[in-house]
Amino acid sequence: MKNKFGLVLGLVLLAGSVNAAFAPFQVQDIRLEGVQRVEAGVVFRNFPIASGDMVNEANLAEATKQLFKSGYFEDISIAREDGYLILTVKERPSISLIKLAGNKVMKKEDLLKGLSQSGLREGDVFKRSALDQIEQDLLRLYVGQGRYGAAISTSVEPLAGNRVALNIDIKEGSIASIQHINIIGNSTFSDEELKKLFSLKLPSFWSFYTKDDRYAREKLSADLERLRSHYMDRGYVNFAIDSTQVSITPDKKNVFITVNIHEGEQYTIRDVDVSGDLVIAEEALKGAISVKQGDVFSRKAMIDAQDAMSKMLGDKGYMFANINPAPSVHEEDKSVSLKFFVDPGKQTYVRRINVRGNSRTADDVVRREMQQMEAAIVSTSNIERTKQKLDRTGYFRSVNLETSRVAGTDDQVDLNYTVEEQQSGQFTASIGFSQNDGIILDLGVQQDNFFGSGKKVGFNLTNSSTTKEASFNYLDPYFTVDGVSRGFDVFYRESDFEEDDVSSYSLDEYGGGVTFGYPIDDFQRLSFSLGIENIEVNTNDEVPVDEIQSFIDTEGNQYLNLKGTLAWNNNHLNRSLFPSSGYSHQASLEVSIPGSDLSYYKALYQAKYYKPFFADSGWILGLKGRLGYAQSYGDNTYPFFKHFFAGGLRTVRGYSNNSLGPRDSNDDPFGGNMMVVGGAELIFPLPFIENKSSWRSLFFVDAGNVFTTDCLSSTSAASLCSEGVEFEELRYSAGLGISWLSPLGPLSFSIAQALNEKASDETEIFQFSLGQSF
Numbered sequence: 001m002k003n004k005f006g007l008v009l010g011l012v013l014l015a016g017s018v019n020a021a022f023a024p025f026q027v028q029d030i031r032l033e034g035v036q037r038v039e040a041g042v043v044f045r046n047f048p049i050a051s052g053d054m055v056n057e058a059n060l061a062e063a064t065k066q067l068f069k070s071g072y073f074e075d076i077s078i079a080r081e082d083g084y085l086i087l088t089v090k091e092r093p094s095i096s097l098i099k100l101a102g103n104k105v106m107k108k109e110d111l112l113k114g115l116s117q118s119g120l121r122e123g124d125v126f127k128r129s130a131l132d133q134i135e136q137d138l139l140r141l142y143v144g145q146g147r148y149g150a151a152i153s154t155s156v157e158p159l160a161g162n163r164v165a166l167n168i169d170i171k172e173g174s175i176a177s178i179q180h181i182n183i184i185g186n187s188t189f190s191d192e193e194l195k196k197l198f199s200l201k202l203p204s205f206w207s208f209y210t211k212d213d214r215y216a217r218e219k220l221s222a223d224l225e226r227l228r229s230h231y232m233d234r235g236y237v238n239f240a241i242d243s244t245q246v247s248i249t250p251d252k253k254n255v256f257i258t259v260n261i262h263e264g265e266q267y268t269i270r271d272v273d274v275s276g277d278l279v280i281a282e283e284a285l286k287g288a289i290s291v292k293q294g295d296v297f298s299r300k301a302m303i304d305a306q307d308a309m310s311k312m313l314g315d316k317g318y319m320f321a322n323i324n325p326a327p328s329v330h331e332e333d334k335s336v337s338l339k340f341f342v343d344p345g346k347q348t349y350v351r352r353i354n355v356r357g358n359s360r361t362a363d364d365v366v367r368r369e370m371q372q373m374e375a376a377i378v379s380t381s382n383i384e385r386t387k388q389k390l391d392r393t394g395y396f397r398s399v400n401l402e403t404s405r406v407a408g409t410d411d412q413v414d415l416n417y418t419v420e421e422q423q424s425g426q427f428t429a430s431i432g433f434s435q436n437d438g439i440i441l442d443l444g445v446q447q448d449n450f451f452g453s454g455k456k457v458g459f460n461l462t463n464s465s466t467t468k469e470a471s472f473n474y475l476d477p478y479f480t481v482d483g484v485s486r487g488f489d490v491f492y493r494e495s496d497f498e499e500d501d502v503s504s505y506s507l508d509e510y511g512g513g514v515t516f517g518y519p520i521d522d523f524q525r526l527s528f529s530l531g532i533e534n535i536e537v538n539t540n541d542e543v544p545v546d547e548i549q550s551f552i553d554t555e556g557n558q559y560l561n562l563k564g565t566l567a568w569n570n571n572h573l574n575r576s577l578f579p580s581s582g583y584s585h586q587a588s589l590e591v592s593i594p595g596s597d598l599s600y601y602k603a604l605y606q607a608k609y610y611k612p613f614f615a616d617s618g619w620i621l622g623l624k625g626r627l628g629y630a631q632s633y634g635d636n637t638y639p640f641f642k643h644f645f646a647g648g649l650r651t652v653r654g655y656s657n658n659s660l661g662p663r664d665s666n667d668d669p670f671g672g673n674m675m676v677v678g679g680a681e682l683i684f685p686l687p688f689i690e691n692k693s694s695w696r697s698l699f700f701v702d703a704g705n706v707f708t709t710d711c712l713s714s715t716s717a718a719s720l721c722s723e724g725v726e727f728e729e730l731r732y733s734a735g736l737g738i739s740w741l742s743p744l745g746p747l748s749f750s751i752a753q754a755l756n757e758k759a760s761d762e763t764e765i766f767q768f769s770l771g772q773s774f
Helices: 040-046 057-069 108-117 130-143 191-195 217-232 282-287 299-315 363-367 380-392 546-555
Strands: 004-008 029-033 073-081 084-091 094-101 151-159 163-171 177-184 240-248 254-262 268-276 322-330 335-343 349-356 396-405 412-421 425-434 438-447 456-463 467-476 485-496 505-519 524-539 558-571 582-592 600-612 620-632 674-684 695-707 731-742 745-754 766-770
Touching: 029 040, 040 057, 057 073, 094 108, 108 130, 130 151, 130 163, 177 191, 217 240, 217 254, 217 299, 268 282, 282 299, 299 322, 299 335, 299 380, 349 363, 380 396, 380 412, 524 546, 620 695, 695 745
Parallel strands: 029 084, 094 163, 177 254, 268 335, 349 412
Antiparallel strands: 004 073, 073 084, 151 163, 240 254, 322 335, 396 412, 425 438, 425 766, 438 456, 456 467, 467 485, 485 505, 505 524, 524 558, 558 582, 582 600, 600 620, 620 674, 674 695, 695 731, 731 745, 745 766
């Protein structure tokens, strides 16, 4: 005989109401009915009653409430059959389809992604309570774009098989722009000066790109903090923002911002002191404080002093030191007593250094750049220098550092360096054109991290009517464990310069050399090389140009040259490719060794400088320069085939490669023994590109030329030549350049306009190169 007690649970009360009371009993088993899509395990995880439990009316009511909270069911009923508990559920419908209509500005994929993050996607159980949240989330997306007139409406369409379709109709509205920013209460600083601090701007010509005329609460908060810092860094310690009002016109198209401020008076420093557990001499700590008695109080200077002392303690192993500045305000004389409390904590050691992400690069290649050692006292400077050295290798697109405490200790940390490798090899190619030769191709491979060994290996093969070349180079940057490098190179080259639109002569050369480099410190390096080369000059014309014939008459046409080179490199750039901050200096001197058939020296200096306008903005100022001077010594004549040349992507863009400077008696480029080249670049982030680390875009202005100190007055070319540097002969150009770190190496393009070309100059608007970056 069956005894059945029905328990129907009302949705209104959420816990359900019992239609029939029953005595407590022990559950022998639970039978589940009505489940279609929801897994049984989901039901039992949310129903806190199991076989063997003693249950009563209150137990079942509470268990049913818990199951309702899971959100999967719209009706639940419970019945008892002898010792069995029968749980019957009615599932909520599933979302079969989400239909979006009216969205034009925002892509369907982006909106569906936003819905998914809010817990609404096709295939999920439909929860009607989620609709209001969905509308709010979508509106928030549009408001973030400045579309305050956006409206969202939703409807639910029942489908067969306990399914529904969600219809979401969107009215996107237009973008609201900031029409007025009003600052009230300022007398020390003008409105114009304070408004320059704001990232929010009034509409301008560039607003379509910068979108800085669109109001956002987060941007305004940042601007107000920037305003506060402006006053606090200039001594106005009682500065306050009394109120901020943001008004939107009824048509939701215009935004008005009003900021009420109280400036207060300017305060100076009365005294500066340091106290606490001074594990470093008090005088040394005070030396890190840039402000002194009588200076205007500056919150930035206070924070800078705090950071400087923290770094000083970190270099001594106190990595988690606390430096707490405590300014005391004296209203009677408008001054501030500045006191820093020092809590160094325990001296910290490095337990382990982990390197991740170097799938191609050998682990020892990364670890040889480490300045911080395992089991040693922590030095924050060494940790940061390690990151900088890894960045400058050029093997990695990014280097990230994470410091983690060792569980169970308070004086040990692990250092985790995560690297993202990039293509360190270059497939180099250049394409040129001359009237006589047509297209000229040059192919080669340079691998700066050969098979992940950190060694540089390259070879070049060229075969054209202009140049035939075979060369090989090798460099081991860690020939010794302390960073002494060794390399060598060999080459064979036949060059016909007439086909390259330079003076009419050709060179047959072969030789080789060996190079050693010695580190001075983390940034500076000296290198020495010794090379030998055999050079033969051939004239191509029946009547050679005067300059070449004069040199051959004096020096002959074949030379065995032994040369030595001394170079100095001081590199403070933050990255090898696409640097964004820092500077570098390079100087080299090449000298033919006495006893060679040639007697000359050739000096070259190069400098680069990068300065970001704002942190992480992508807007960077770049400056570069190159100076060269060469001359013969003794009674020999300087070899014309060692001249400097200018023009092209590497020097003055917009002018043909090697086309600038003195010309020979046939009016062909001849080069010179002096070079002056420089340029300025405004680097900006390329829009619509997600991975900006692989791209560099810039506006540039280039200037430069080559000159000579020795015009051959006995030749007919004397009238075409001027001796010495003439700055009025510098050539200028301006344009746009883009570089991409392609899988084959850097690929660079430039579109440039020559600004002061003369009739004899050869210009090119479009230039490109594979294997060279800006």
